[in-house]
Amino acid sequence: MKGCFVTFEGIDGAGKSTHVAQSIDWLRARGHEVLATREPGGTELAEALRELLLHRPMSLETELMLVFAARRDHLERRILPALERGAWVVCDRFTDSTWAYQGAGRGAAAERIAWLESWVHGALQPTRTYWFDVEPEVAARRRSGSRASDRFESEDIEFFRRVRDGYRQRAAADPARIVRIDGSGSVDEVREILEEDLARLCSI
Numbered sequence: 001m002k003g004c005f006v007t008f009e010g011i012d013g014a015g016k017s018t019h020v021a022q023s024i025d026w027l028r029a030r031g032h033e034v035l036a037t038r039e040p041g042g043t044e045l046a047e048a049l050r051e052l053l054l055h056r057p058m059s060l061e062t063e064l065m066l067v068f069a070a071r072r073d074h075l076e077r078r079i080l081p082a083l084e085r086g087a088w089v090v091c092d093r094f095t096d097s098t099w100a101y102q103g104a105g106r107g108a109a110a111e112r113i114a115w116l117e118s119w120v121h122g123a124l125q126p127t128r129t130y131w132f133d134v135e136p137e138v139a140a141r142r143r144s145g146s147r148a149s150d151r152f153e154s155e156d157i158e159f160f161r162r163v164r165d166g167y168r169q170r171a172a173a174d175p176a177r178i179v180r181i182d183g184s185g186s187v188d189e190v191r192e193i194l195e196e197d198l199a200r201l202c203s204i
């Protein structure tokens with residue numbers, strides 16, 4: 001893998017999209033080619049699957065397979081070619097979201113997620129993952145007032161507590177990759193922390 005694969009994670013309203021946009025601007029201003037993308041989504045097919053995932057009722061098994069189907073298309077068509085040509089890939093959510101939402105949040109078995117993960121992306125993992133950690137109450141306040149809630153955003157606070165615990169476990173298991181960012185800081189405080197770490201990644 002020649003390029004650098006950076007993912008942003010956290011519960012809904014944690015601040016991912018805000019800081020994805022800033023990080024992309026920062027990298028592009030330094031002359032890097034950046035593929036800015038998101039999950040579920042990132043290709044025409046995967047965006048269509050996203051619409052189903054966010055708005056149609058379905059079982060947990062179906063949900064789990066659809067997120068990985070979308071991911072496979074995204075990897076094949078966009079992420080892997082970009083990394084191969086040496087570009088940066090900055091992605092709003094990736095497989096840690098599946099562990100946190102479908103796993104910790106909804107109770108999908110770890111063996112199933114692990115099996116699908118290794119089938120769909122083999123040994124590939126992000127170079128760096130920023131986990132935006134905020135209290136579920138803070139995230140809910142930030143979300144309120146924005147557009148109508150989707151199937152995930154309309155879950156209760158207990159669901160988001162489990163999802164947050166899921167992220168906590170992921171971060172504890174892979175501290176070299178997953179960096180916890182205190183998402184309760186101001187936008188400028190968080191931006192400075194990210195830029196410092198991105199500068200480090202750029203020099204590797």
Ligand SMILES: Nc1ncnc2c1ncn2[C@@H]1O[C@H](COP(=O)(O)OP(=O)(O)OP(=O)(O)O)[C@@H](O)[C@H]1O
Nearest residue numbers: 011012013014015016017018142183185186187190
């Ligand atoms: N560090 C921050 N401090 C205060 N407010 C913030 C911060 N980061 C983001 N916000 C605000 O919180 C709201 C949610 O942020 P954002 O949309 O970036 O979250 P998200 O994690 O992408 O959410 P979702 O998962 O629903 O897409 C926005 O109104 C944004 O301006």
Ligand SMILES: [Mg+2]
Nearest residue numbers: 016017018092
């Ligand atoms: Mg977002």
